[in-house]
Amino acid sequence: VSVGVFGNNICLSHSNTSHSEEEMKMGYNIVRYGRPLWQSMWNGMTYDVPRERYRYLVDIAITKLCGGTLNWEKHWQRSATALMACTICIYICPLSRMARDLVKSHMATIITAEDSGKKHLIGYPSEPMLSEGALTLLSRPGVELDVLKELDLVGKEGGVIDTGNRGELCARILLLSARRQQILSFREENCENYPTFSAHQLVTAYLCKLFSSEFPHEKFQHLAAYDIGFTHFIALDHTPDESTLQLCWDRGAAIIYQRNQPGADIALVMCHRDEKKLAVLNIQVKNHARPESRGVRNYAVANGLRTSMTLCKTCAHLEDSSVGIYIQIGEAYANKPKFETYYYGEGRNRHGNMTFNFSSDAEEANRLVVLGLSCFKLDQQYHEVIRSLLQSWIDISMICRPTEFKFLCRMFPVVYGSHATKRAKEINNDNDEDAKDYLINKRWKSDEQVEQDEEWSEEYE
Numbered sequence: 001v002s003v004g005v006f007g008n009n010i011c012l013s014h015s016n017t018s019h020s021e022e023e024m025k026m027g028y029n030i031v032r033y034g035r036p037l038w039q040s041m042w043n044g045m046t047y048d049v050p051r052e053r054y055r056y057l058v059d060i061a062i063t064k065l066c067g068g069t070l071n072w073e074k075h076w077q078r079s080a081t082a083l084m085a086c087t088i089c090i091y092i093c094p095l096s097r098m099a100r101d102l103v104k105s106h107m108a109t110i111i112t113a114e115d116s117g118k119k120h121l122i123g124y125p126s127e128p129m130l131s132e133g134a135l136t137l138l139s140r141p142g143v144e145l146d147v148l149k150e151l152d153l154v155g156k157e158g159g160v161i162d163t164g165n166r167g168e169l170c171a172r173i174l175l176l177s178a179r180r181q182q183i184l185s186f187r188e189e190n191c192e193n194y195p196t197f198s199a200h201q202l203v204t205a206y207l208c209k210l211f212s213s214e215f216p217h218e219k220f221q222h223l224a225a226y227d228i229g230f231t232h233f234i235a236l237d238h239t240p241d242e243s244t245l246q247l248c249w250d251r252g253a254a255i256i257y258q259r260n261q262p263g264a265d266i267a268l269v270m271c272h273r274d275e276k277k278l279a280v281l282n283i284q285v286k287n288h289a290r291p292e293s294r295g296v297r298n299y300a301v302a303n304g305l306r307t308s309m310t311l312c313k314t315c316a317h318l319e320d321s322s323v324g325i326y327i328q329i330g331e332a333y334a335n336k337p338k339f340e341t342y343y344y345g346e347g348r349n350r351h352g353n354m355t356f357n358f359s360s361d362a363e364e365a366n367r368l369v370v371l372g373l374s375c376f377k378l379d380q381q382y383h384e385v386i387r388s389l390l391q392s393w394i395d396i397s398m399i400c401r402p403t404e405f406k407f408l409c410r411m412f413p414v415v416y417g418s419h420a421t422k423r424a425k426e427i428n429n430d431n432d433e434d435a436k437d438y439l440i441n442k443r444w445k446s447d448e449q450v451e452q453d454e455e456w457s458e459e460y461e
Helices: 021-026 028-032 036-044 051-066 072-088 097-105 128-138 144-156 166-188 203-210 218-223 242-251 294-304 313-318 380-390 402-411 418-430 433-441 449-459
Strands: 107-111 118-122 226-228 233-237 253-256 267-271 276-288 323-328 338-348 354-359 366-369
Touching: 021 028, 028 051, 028 128, 036 051, 036 313, 051 072, 051 128, 051 433, 072 128, 072 166, 072 276, 097 118, 097 294, 118 276, 128 144, 128 166, 144 226, 144 380, 166 203, 166 233, 166 253, 166 267, 203 218, 203 233, 218 313, 226 276, 242 253, 242 267, 242 313, 276 313, 294 323, 294 338, 294 366, 366 418
Parallel strands: 233 253, 276 323, 323 366
Antiparallel strands: 107 118, 226 267, 253 267, 267 276, 338 354, 338 366
């Protein structure tokens, strides 16, 4: 199966070494995935207790992510970027020096390089043990907040991480942070157990960790028998089928759907605790400054989150057990956060013809609408840095020459939005006033960002 950053399947192989039932329950079997290093070290250690083996491997993973030291502050910017890149799947600009540094000292993988060897397209393929190390380091007091602040600064400098709106990026941060908090709480309550961050836990408990106390958890009790378990995200380059879902479930990975795919943006894989059948939690993320019309939102909630929109036709039987979440975390609902629940399903009218029911009055719900960043369980400091990240908009074409921009578009197998296309026209035609107006006026920006854009335009002119 072709899964990973830009579809490469590096580090997706796994060993056939068997693990005990206790090791499987605690999630220690993740050492069989990724580089052979982890399984070899696991087998070669003399510790009798699996917990001690796991802790030793986590220290190795942290050391490698931090450039050869357990002190992540020694290589502050690169370590922070590495921690985020191997978990929430951010793309590093091939034109930046950061790309080479991450490959050299922070476990990144080169996917392709320019003939001159000066520009590198890199990524962090799915590797559960690296994600375990990253989440362990992020769990230390104050580290997660510092890393997010550094990520925000790196993004605002431009030319390092991927271009575009930050809604999906922030959603992945929030989803993974709640997952980490869920495992930490379990460790505190069950001192004799020490599960990995990919260990399977209840979906209902996870949603309560993710959202504020106003979350209508009573309408999602039909998920009480389902588990969830993920430590990182995988960017797919194809429409997933059930075998892909099983692969992601085994590796403790969440899914980022193909870029510009209609419908959901993210999927969390769930598994029934007794029946072992899979389901998905489809998530669509919006980061709008103005509220969308109710009709547009209802259509996206009802139809855009269906599994038929995101999975192969062979996964049609997963529709009944799957759930969709529509998240709007932009400034549109900053002062009016709220939850809405709906039930969407097939039915038949009195003539026997198939119809689709979309109701907000049902006792059970399979659609959740989250309006506003305040719906998430965040303290004030985290809320401020996430808000800052949400308002970042980095256009790579603003910080490179025309030839570099064209090279960049060739290396990235994605379709850039109209803002980048307009900027490319402006670079090649200084008289394109419409493009300049589009850049400054048509995007939602703060006054400071508009002034900065004008300064950059004057420099390049």
